[in-house]
Amino acid sequence: MLSIENLRVVYHDVISVLNGISVTVNDGEILIIIGANGAGKTTLLRSVAGMIDFYDGDIIDGDIKMNDESIKGLDATDIMKQFGLTYVIEDRPVFWYLTIEENLGAASFSRWDKKVKTDMEDVYGLFPVLGKLKHRKAGYASGGEQQMLAIGMALMTKPRMLLLDEPSLGLAPIITEELFSIISQLNQTGITIILVEQNAHAALDIGTRGYVMETGRIVLDGNARELLENEDVREFYLGSGKKERKSYRDAKRYKRRKRWL
Amino acid sequence: MVDFIQALGSGILVGLVYALLGLSIVIIYRASEAFNFAIGEFLVIGSFLFYIFFFDLGLPLLIALPLGLVAAGLVGALVERLTIKPLLGRSPLSMTIITLGLGFFLRACVQLIFGSHSYSFFLELPDITQEYGDLLFLSDPIWAGMLSLCTFGLIIFLLFRTRWGLAIRATSENQAKAMAFGIDARFILLIVWAISAACIAIAGIMISNFGALSSMSAIVGLRAIPVVLIGGMDSIGGALIGGIIVGVCESLAGAYIEPLGLIGFKDVAPYLLLLIVLLIRPYGLFGEVRIERV
Amino acid sequence: MKQRAFFVLAFTLSLILLFIGPLSAKEIKTLSQFPMSGPVGSLPEFGWGFIDGMNWVNNEGGGVNGKKIKWFLEDMRYSPKVEIANFNKYCAEHSPDEFLIATGYITGGLKPLIDKVNKEQKIPWLDGSYSAEIFGPDGGPIKYPYYYSLGATYGDQLKILLKWIKENYKGKGDPKVGLVYSPTAWGRDGLAEARAYAKKKGINIVAEIEYPYSATSATDECMQLRKAKAQYVIYHGYSGASGCTAIFFKTAKKILKRAQLMGTHYTTGRMPILVAQDAYDGYVGVATRPFCDAVPRAKTPMDNKMVKMAHDFAKKYRPEEYKKGLRGGGIKDMFLYMDGMTYAFLLQKALIEADNAGDLSREGVKKALDNLVWDFNGMFGGKTFSYKSHTIPMLQIFKAQVKLVDYKGKKVPMGAVVPITDWINVDEVKW
Numbered sequence: 001m002l003s004i005e006n007l008r009v010v011y012h013d014v015i016s017v018l019n020g021i022s023v024t025v026n027d028g029e030i031l032i033i034i035g036a037n038g039a040g041k042t043t044l045l046r047s048v049a050g051m052i053d054f055y056d057g058d059i060i061d062g063d064i065k066m067n068d069e070s071i072k073g074l075d076a077t078d079i080m081k082q083f084g085l086t087y088v089i090e091d092r093p094v095f096w097y098l099t100i101e102e103n104l105g106a107a108s109f110s111r112w113d114k115k116v117k118t119d120m121e122d123v124y125g126l127f128p129v130l131g132k133l134k135h136r137k138a139g140y141a142s143g144g145e146q147q148m149l150a151i152g153m154a155l156m157t158k159p160r161m162l163l164l165d166e167p168s169l170g171l172a173p174i175i176t177e178e179l180f181s182i183i184s185q186l187n188q189t190g191i192t193i194i195l196v197e198q199n200a201h202a203a204l205d206i207g208t209r210g211y212v213m214e215t216g217r218i219v220l221d222g223n224a225r226e227l228l229e230n231e232d233v234r235e236f237y238l239g240s241g242k243k244e245r246k247s248y249r250d251a252k253r254y255k256r257r258k259r260w261l
Numbered sequence: 262m263v264d265f266i267q268a269l270g271s272g273i274l275v276g277l278v279y280a281l282l283g284l285s286i287v288i289i290y291r292a293s294e295a296f297n298f299a300i301g302e303f304l305v306i307g308s309f310l311f312y313i314f315f316f317d318l319g320l321p322l323l324i325a326l327p328l329g330l331v332a333a334g335l336v337g338a339l340v341e342r343l344t345i346k347p348l349l350g351r352s353p354l355s356m357t358i359i360t361l362g363l364g365f366f367l368r369a370c371v372q373l374i375f376g377s378h379s380y381s382f383f384l385e386l387p388d389i390t391q392e393y394g395d396l397l398f399l400s401d402p403i404w405a406g407m408l409s410l411c412t413f414g415l416i417i418f419l420l421f422r423t424r425w426g427l428a429i430r431a432t433s434e435n436q437a438k439a440m441a442f443g444i445d446a447r448f449i450l451l452i453v454w455a456i457s458a459a460c461i462a463i464a465g466i467m468i469s470n471f472g473a474l475s476s477m478s479a480i481v482g483l484r485a486i487p488v489v490l491i492g493g494m495d496s497i498g499g500a501l502i503g504g505i506i507v508g509v510c511e512s513l514a515g516a517y518i519e520p521l522g523l524i525g526f527k528d529v530a531p532y533l534l535l536l537i538v539l540l541i542r543p544y545g546l547f548g549e550v551r552i553e554r555v
Numbered sequence: 556m557k558q559r560a561f562f563v564l565a566f567t568l569s570l571i572l573l574f575i576g577p578l579s580a581k582e583i584k585t586l587s588q589f590p591m592s593g594p595v596g597s598l599p600e601f602g603w604g605f606i607d608g609m610n611w612v613n614n615e616g617g618g619v620n621g622k623k624i625k626w627f628l629e630d631m632r633y634s635p636k637v638e639i640a641n642f643n644k645y646c647a648e649h650s651p652d653e654f655l656i657a658t659g660y661i662t663g664g665l666k667p668l669i670d671k672v673n674k675e676q677k678i679p680w681l682d683g684s685y686s687a688e689i690f691g692p693d694g695g696p697i698k699y700p701y702y703y704s705l706g707a708t709y710g711d712q713l714k715i716l717l718k719w720i721k722e723n724y725k726g727k728g729d730p731k732v733g734l735v736y737s738p739t740a741w742g743r744d745g746l747a748e749a750r751a752y753a754k755k756k757g758i759n760i761v762a763e764i765e766y767p768y769s770a771t772s773a774t775d776e777c778m779q780l781r782k783a784k785a786q787y788v789i790y791h792g793y794s795g796a797s798g799c800t801a802i803f804f805k806t807a808k809k810i811l812k813r814a815q816l817m818g819t820h821y822t823t824g825r826m827p828i829l830v831a832q833d834a835y836d837g838y839v840g841v842a843t844r845p846f847c848d849a850v851p852r853a854k855t856p857m858d859n860k861m862v863k864m865a866h867d868f869a870k871k872y873r874p875e876e877y878k879k880g881l882r883g884g885g886i887k888d889m890f891l892y893m894d895g896m897t898y899a900f901l902l903q904k905a906l907i908e909a910d911n912a913g914d915l916s917r918e919g920v921k922k923a924l925d926n927l928v929w930d931f932n933g934m935f936g937g938k939t940f941s942y943k944s945h946t947i948p949m950l951q952i953f954k955a956q957v958k959l960v961d962y963k964g965k966k967v968p969m970g971a972v973v974p975i976t977d978w979i980n981v982d983e984v985k986w
């Protein structure tokens with residue numbers, strides 16, 4: 001069980017991004033985190049994965065505990081090795097200049113053993129298209145293929161807990177659906193999943209519980225069903241609210257972002 | 262014709278050493294986007310470390326060379342730990358500037374420890390001088406070329422055929438991604454600096470063997486600048502070709518242009534060529550093709 | 556009240572001091588500048604030799620007939636700018652009646668100071684430069700009356716070598732000579748003189764090659780010499796960059812198997828023995844000073860009085876540095892140490908002569924120098940020279956004898972440069 005307690009994070013010592021966040025993740029669940037752009041979702045994941053100092057951020061308060069053991073301040077590689085926690089960063093975290101096979105190899109670096117080859121075959125089984133393209137440079141694969149590769153790479157690290165940061169970014173709805181069904185499959189094999197998503201509907205559909213973040217705070221939490229029914233969530237994230245928009249500014253803040261894709 | 266082949270041949274042999282210098286710049290540039298301007302000082306320090314093992318302690322070459330290279334690597338690693346690591350994630354420009362300052366500092370250290378006079382340097386490798394009529398290739402440059410080429414090959418093997426090489430290439434592409442997938446990017450950077458320092462040391466040892474070793478030998482390190490700029494800052498193959506081009510260019514300028522009265526042209530020629538190359542291809546001859554997806 | 560008394564006291568005291576100062580005895584002041592640090596390397600030995608020499612001069616040496624010399628020493632860091640700035644500063648701070656001699660060490664500083672020294676200040680200036688441009692036939696005492704050099708010019712050095720070639724050449728036709736020099740002002744210095752002399756003597760200069768100190772190889776240069784069929788190669792080299800000297804000799808020995816390698820002052824000595832080792836064996840070169848280094852495992856030429864003195868001084872005043880030798884912080888080159896001393900002795904000699912003549916002024920010192928006839932403490936094997944030409948006109952030709960010997964399981968070079976002629980006074984040579 002992962003528990004985040006009253007976490008506060010600043011960048012460059014001045015930009016306060018997380019203002020006291022508490023989140024608990026139970027083993028075996030799919031936890032959904034939704035929130036506007038800039039709410040601090042990515043920052044939260046970075047903090048958990050031990051990569052926040054790489055971005056010149058600091059945890060100034062609060063704690064992160066894995067089964068009651070604090071993992072605050074540990075190195076990313078140590079967290080991965082000791083707690084089986086793998087963070088798939090946003091924006092296609094694959095190595096463009098390596099082939100797909102090399103990508104999977106690179107991801108296995110921390111656990112290099114005899115079984116890497118068979119694990120690779122398993123990934124190809126899960127995503128057949130990767131197997132077909134394995135000698136192609138990942139940078140030339142399509143967005144969907146890259147995202148699948150990213151999940152494949154995460155699997156190569158043998159995770160017990162997966163942190164996925166907007167995996168559906170820039171994918172066509174049909175691919176997103178496929179992706180989410182694979183995520184649910186993975187969950188069934190016992191991997192705990194924290195899923196940060198803009199695509200709230202699809203995410204809440206497969207999730208068990210969810211949190212809504214806004215400017216560094218949790219504003220709403222509950223199980224996935226409840227959130228799907230919630231008025232505010234419906235209005236701002238699902239685009240089907242009955243109420244009039246409160247103001248133009250609010251609407252703009254919650255508008256789906258346009259990515260560079 | 263004989264003259265041409267002579268100039269070409271000796272140019273290629275020296276060029277291979279330059280290529281090794283270029284390679285050590287390139288791997289650091291790929292990993293941390295910084296240009297290591299302290300290369301001259303690395304060269305001198307690496308050569309002196311080998312000097313201690315081989316000449317002072319009198320160990321056989323086959324033991325002294327690996328020991329010297331490991332020592333040079335350790336110095337490279339130490340330098341990375343103390344000066345580059347604290348800047349990780351910051352602008353590569355600040356790292357580049359740090360290496361400039363580092364160069365001055367290391368030079369002062371070397372002069373303090375070893376003084377500023379020359380040390381004799383005779384490797385006593387088997388004589389493989391090649392002489393055909395008027396053509397003459399001396400033993401030392403042939404050894405230097407061969408050893409540099411072997412080292413070059415070894416580095417390529419390391420990078421493209423081993424797991425560590427894979428991790429180095431991954432980290433070179435993107436440190437954050439590498440970290441996220443469990444590659445200790447900081448440690449990999451350390452290793453890259455160590456490898457680079459060892460390569461520079463090999464080049465330094467070879468060049469010292471032509472003459473002697475002193476803190477002045479640092480000048481040779483500057484040859485790496487046209488090499489990588491011509492070849493492309495991020496291209497390993499480019500370093501090889503760039504090195505050979507610079508070597509040949511120097512040697513042809515020395516054989517054909519300097520006798521016309523343009524003294525000192527040898528040193529300038531690679532830069533002139535560089536200017537032309539940069540006009541045609543701003544990223545160098547072999548700058549890597551960027552994968553663009555928009 | 557008390558305070559006021561104190562103030563008055565202090566005021567009068569300072570007034571008295573102010574007036575007494577100039578009234579007190581006239582001092583003898585000199586300024587010496589050496590390149591002790593800088594781009595070509597650090598050479599603190601100059602300073603050490605000079606300091607030890609000066610201290611001896613003022614104490615055991617008896618000063619200037621009992622009067623002490625107030626000497627100043629500056630590191631000019633190989634920079635003409637620094638040399639000039641220091642000189643200007645001392646000229647401004649010290650009265651011309653007291654500041655009697657200045658010394659420098661580099662050609663670069665001499666040229667911009669020509670007017671200031673020779674026309675404005677009219678102060679005798681002793682220099683380490685061997686520049687033929689300043690001290691050769693086109694310069695000399697008439698043009699630069701206050702400049703004095705402490706060694707024969709590069710022009711004279713090259714000419715003596717050419718003369719030696721002519722005298723020792725046994726083949727048919729004219730001897731073929733190649734010149735290798737650095738692409739710098741001092742590297743080209745003296746070449747014109749040498750060319751003219753070669754022409755006159757029937758010596759064929761078949762190649763002139765510039766060899767920069769950034770060189771990583773000398774193959775091209777040596778191949779050109781080979782193509783030109785040079786029988787003699789004169790390497791007119793550097794004081795600092797012995798690394799590229801080593802490259803040249805190592806390569807030349809292999810490519811120019813039959814040519815006689817030769818060289819000027821800065822290539823004749825200990826450093827090439829150490830760095831070029833057996834490639835230096837058989838070298839013939841000229842030098843302005845006796846060979847004075849304790850090459851490891853070889854006898855030092857202690858039969859020379861001045862050399863012996865330098866070693867005694869170093870042993871006595873710098874035991875640490877003398878013992879350390881080549882290792883960092885030691886006296887790596889006795890020539891440098893001895894040259895520092897040389898300045899101290901020449902300063903003393905000139906000032907004593909001037910004082911004896913009753914004219915302890917700049918002009919007096921100049922007269923003393925012009926009339927000086929001296930053996931320089933036996934530096935030139937007892938020969939005396941006159942300073943009329945404003946250079947110490949003494950040269951000797953040496954031959955290097957180096958062989959590799961086993962020492963603690965390692966091959967190390969053993970040898971020295973040994974004189975093959977007597978000291979030659981170039982002022983008296985019949986060219």
Ligand SMILES: Nc1ncnc2c1ncn2[C@@H]1O[C@H](COP(=O)(O)OP(=O)(O)OP(=O)(O)O)[C@@H](O)[C@H]1O
Nearest residue numbers: 011015017035036037038039040041042043044055
């Ligand atoms: N390295 C950084 N340095 C400074 N500020 C940062 C840094 N990374 C993020 N921020 C700022 O922190 C805030 C939260 O960023 P974060 O990336 O965590 O948001 P997010 O919820 O993931 O947004 P998105 O949905 O757009 O991915 C933003 O205002 C952002 O500008």
Ligand SMILES: [Mg+2]
Nearest residue numbers: 041042043090
């Ligand atoms: Mg984000």
